[in-house]
Each structure stands twice: as structure tokens, then as C-alpha cells.
Amino acid sequence: MMTNKEIFKEIVEIMREDSATCKDYGTGNSQEYESQISDDMDRKDFLHLVQEYLATFGVEGHLLFTDFSLEKIGFSVMRQDDVLYVIKANKDTGLVSEDKIVAIDGFSIKELFQREKTFFMGETAEREGKIWSAVLKFYNVLTVIHPDDSKEDISIIHNTKGTETECYSFEEYDDTLYLRFADFADLDAINQLLSKCKCILEKCKKLIVDVRGNGGGADSAFVPLLEYCFPEGEFVTDYYKPEYPIEINYSVRNCKDRIENLKKYLVGDIPEEMTAMLNTMIANNTENMGKGFLDDDDEFASGIIGKKGPEKVLIITDESCGSSGDAFAEVMSCSPKVTIVGRSTMGITDFSNCNVVSFDDFRFVYPTSRDKRIDYGKGLAHKGVPVDYYIPWSPEHIGKDVELDYCLNY
Incomplete structure (x- = not known):
């Protein structure tokens, strides 16, 4: 097994040579954090220190250090003023929505926000929700006020069991089709x-595509939707032209890892194309x-032509929609048929196409591509893809789908 110091040294080397952030940030303030690491420190303290170091780069979503043995806490929150509102919770957490x-x-x-301020990377309170789950796993006891005004201390546990929900679904409302994509x-x-x-x-006549909380995946997954969302008889690329x-x-590391991963897909019965x-990709690397x-000179969505219907397309986004979710919202925002509703996306595509390195039970994720619009001050980080109709989050959202109601009555 690698020691804590060896793992951190390897991460710093990756940040220097392999991460797409190296042009902009190098290894950051690695020496400051390296001086705090010892091989006999508590596992959680080591995890916290490495995560805090990576947070100093200000890159959300695509720069991560996680522990396979430390499972998720099983609930999510949104902050307003000095309160964290529980919006979703597994049954065995002891929490319910509206707590x-x-x-x-x-x-x-x-006080806790100030203590862990580095993790939040300057985000506004409305965009902090996705980060609180990562911070709270380092703590033990929640003081909770339940909907009936009773007060209780509840221990945070990491092995909760949630009910599986459909990632992809559709619903028909009169002349409107609603599509839900939890990821791509x-x-x-x-x-x-x-x-x-x-x-x-x-x-x-109307299409609603819900990508709130979309965890990303592959941009190619949403390509089949493009012809329905752009004007009839016109090329998507006439509207969507990355600047x-x-x-x-x-x-060397990135190419070797890409080649190894690509070769895994060649095993078994796959189409000739x-x-x-x-x-081709293996030869390129x-x-x-x-x-x-x-x-990268690949042209996205080349040759796709828009269809007649639907007449209007509404996209619902929020601050937890990232990666390929960001890309989807950005492409769609270029169509005159589309209106984006909700809140700006996560905005994490400045640095993308991640590689994964395992260190025993730890996993390090880092980006290998960089959007050159960063050089012109046009990056998406901490801003996301903007919406046409902004619906601010409030506790009234809990148990009520404000954005979908708006779209159905649009």
C-alpha cells in the first residue's frame, strides 16, 4: 500500500504534468498542504486535507479525491441564511424533507461555512447545495428542527440505503411531452x-426536457434530441458554433491510460463502425x-438538421446540472425554439474529459481537456449556462415542483 505522503506526491505530479489545469494553476499551493501530511494521520483527516488542497484550484466536479470506503451520507440540502433545508433524504438517515x-x-x-470556506470556492448560497454533501461527511451530529417544531440531535451515517429512482423517464401532458434525464x-x-x-x-406541440441534477456522461447521448430542438430544415451547426x-x-500518462481504456471496449461483439x-482513437493517442x-478539431453535431415539431422546447436546469448536462444546456440555448427555465447550470466544462487514477481505496479524478475560451475570460466556472427565465430556490420548492408547473403553464 502507498503511504499518505506517496499518494499526495503522486497527485501533485499529476497536477504538474497531466491535469488540464496545469497551464493555469501548476501545482497550486502544494507545499503548504504537503507540510501538513503525515503517514500516521487519521484517514478522514488525510482525505479532508487532500480535498481542501484540490478545492483551492476552484475546479468543481472534474477534480476530485474520494475514498471508496467512505460512502455517501444519504441526504441533500440547500442553504438559506443560517439554515440547511433537507430536500431529499434516505429513510434510514433519520431525516425527512423539510427538516x-x-x-x-x-x-x-x-460558523461551519467559515470553517470550511475553501471547499465552497466562492459560490453563492443558492449554488452551495452540491458542496454541502461533501463537507458534512467529515462531521458527526446534526441538530435538527423537524416540521412539527420538535428538536433532535441526529448522527450522520455513511452506509444508508436509498430507493432506486428512474434515471430516464417520460410523461405525456395533453399536447406536451415531458422527458427526464438524471444523467447522460x-x-x-x-x-x-x-x-x-x-x-x-x-x-x-411542446417538449419539456428536465436535466436538473444531471450528473453528466457523454455528449453523444443527447445528440438524438437535437433534430427536435432546432428549426425545421436548418443545420444545428448554423446555430451552435463554438467560438x-x-x-x-x-x-504520456493520459495517452497510456486512454489507450488502455479504449482497448477494453474492443473486447466482445461490437459494431464494425x-x-x-x-x-482511430487508439492510433491518435x-x-x-x-x-x-x-x-481538438472534431465538429459536434455535424450534419444534423432540425425537424418541424415540436413548436416550443423548454429546458429545466439547476445548479446541480453539470458536465454533459452543461453541454446540453449550452447547445440548446443556441436554438430559437428553446427557452431555458430554472437556475444556471453547474458550469464545469472549462476543464473536462476526466481520467481516473486509483490509489488503493482512494480514487483521484482529474480533467485532461481545456476549453480555450478561458483565455478570453469567457469560461463557465461558477456561473454556468444562464437561463432565460430565472426561478430562485426557496424552501417552498420542497415537495412542490415549481419549475415544472411553470413550464406546463407556459
Whole structure:
């Protein structure tokens, strides 16, 4: 097993050579954090220290250090003033929606926020929710006020069991089709969903696509939706024209890891065109290995032409919609048929296309591509893709779908 110091040293080396952030931030203030690491320190303290170091880079979502042995806490919150409102919770957490967390290990919410300020990267209170779950796992006891005004101290546990929810679903409302995508990770399941509702999709007057909390995946997963969301008879690329290219870091480590992962997909019975594409990608990484940053000249959505219907498309987003969710919202925002409702997306595509390195039970995730619009002050970080109709979050959202109600009455 690697020691704590060895793991941190390797992470710093990756930040120097392989992470797409190296141009902008190098290794950050690594020496300050390295001096605090010892091989006999508590596992949670080590995890906290490394995560805090990575948070200093200000890169959300695509720069992570996690512990396989430390499971999720099983509930999510939103902050307003000095209260964390529970919006979702597994049954065995002891929490319910509408619970108000007013203290954690004796700290008020504002005191704890100041204590862990680095983790929040300057985000506004409305955009902090996705970060609180990562912070609270380091603490033990919640002071909670229940909906009936009773007060209780509840221990945080990490092995809670949640009920599985559908990642992809559709619902028909008169002449409106509602589509829900919790992520863009499972291409087969998404294609099956679209096949099931194809007849409705072809005939509906209004389409609502809900990508709130979308955890990302592959941009190619939402390509089949594009023809329904852009004007009839016109190319998507006439509207969606990225101003700046993406550059990819072809470091030796990145290329070797990409080639190894790509070869895994070549095993088994796969279509010929998929085999050809994978072999091309392997050849590309072999040829460019060690060349550093090179521009990616692939044109997204090339050749796709818009259809007649639906007449209007509404996209629902929020601050937890990231990665391919960001990309989806950004592409759709270019169409005159589309209105985006809710709150700005997470905004984490400045640095993307992640690689994963395992250190025993720890996992380090870092980005290998960089959007060159960063150089012109046009990055999405901490801003996200803006909405056309902003619906601020409030405790009234708990138990009520304010955004969907707005879209159905639009």
C-alpha cells in the first residue's frame, strides 16, 4: 500500500504534468498542504486535507479525491441564511424533507461555512447545495428542527440505503411531452426511452426536457434530441458554433491510460463502425503521446438538421446540472425554439474529459481537456449556462415542483 505522503506526491505530479489545469494553476499551493501530511494521520483527516488542497484550484466536479470506503451520507440540502433545508433524504438517515439543520457538531451553519470556506470556492448560497454533501461527511451530529417544531440531535451515517429512482423517464401532458434525464451516462437506455416515446415526440406541440441534477456522461447521448430542438430544415451547426476550440493534454500518462481504456471496449461483439472509431482513437493517442496540449478539431453535431415539431422546447436546469448536462444546456440555448427555465447550470466544462487514477481505496479524478475560451475570460466556472427565465430556490420548492408547473403553464 502507498503511504499518505506517496499518494499526495503522486497527485501533485499529476497536477504538474497531466491535469488540464496545469497551464493555469501548476501545482497550486502544494507545499503548504504537503507540510501538513503525515503517514500516521487519521484517514478522514488525510482525505479532508487532500480535498481542501484540490478545492483551492476552484475546479468543481472534474477534480476530485474520494475514498471508496467512505460512502455517501444519504441526504441533500440547500442553504438559506443560517439554515440547511433537507430536500431529499434516505429513510434510514433519520431525516425527512423539510427538516431544518441549524447546527453541526455544535457549530452554527455560518460558523461551519467559515470553517470550511475553501471547499465552497466562492459560490453563492443558492449554488452551495452540491458542496454541502461533501463537507458534512467529515462531521458527526446534526441538530435538527423537524416540521412539527420538535428538536433532535441526529448522527450522520455513511452506509444508508436509498430507493432506486428512474434515471430516464417520460410523461405525456395533453399536447406536451415531458422527458427526464438524471444523467447522460447510459446511451442504450436513453435510446430505448426515445424509441418508446418517438411517436409522441414526433407529434407533440411542446417538449419539456428536465436535466436538473444531471450528473453528466457523454455528449453523444443527447445528440438524438437535437433534430427536435432546432428549426425545421436548418443545420444545428448554423446555430451552435463554438467560438474557441477545446485543447487536449496528450501527456504520456493520459495517452497510456486512454489507450488502455479504449482497448477494453474492443473486447466482445461490437459494431464494425465502433471498432473503426476506437482504433482511430487508439492510433491518435499513440501518435500524439507526450506532445502536450493539442487542439481538438472534431465538429459536434455535424450534419444534423432540425425537424418541424415540436413548436416550443423548454429546458429545466439547476445548479446541480453539470458536465454533459452543461453541454446540453449550452447547445440548446443556441436554438430559437428553446427557452431555458430554472437556475444556471453547474458550469464545469472549462476543464473536462476526466481520467481516473486509483490509489488503493482512494480514487483521484482529474480533467485532461481545456476549453480555450478561458483565455478570453469567457469560461463557465461558477456561473454556468444562464437561463432565460430565472426561478430562485426557496424552501417552498420542497415537495412542490415549481419549475415544472411553470413550464406546463407556459
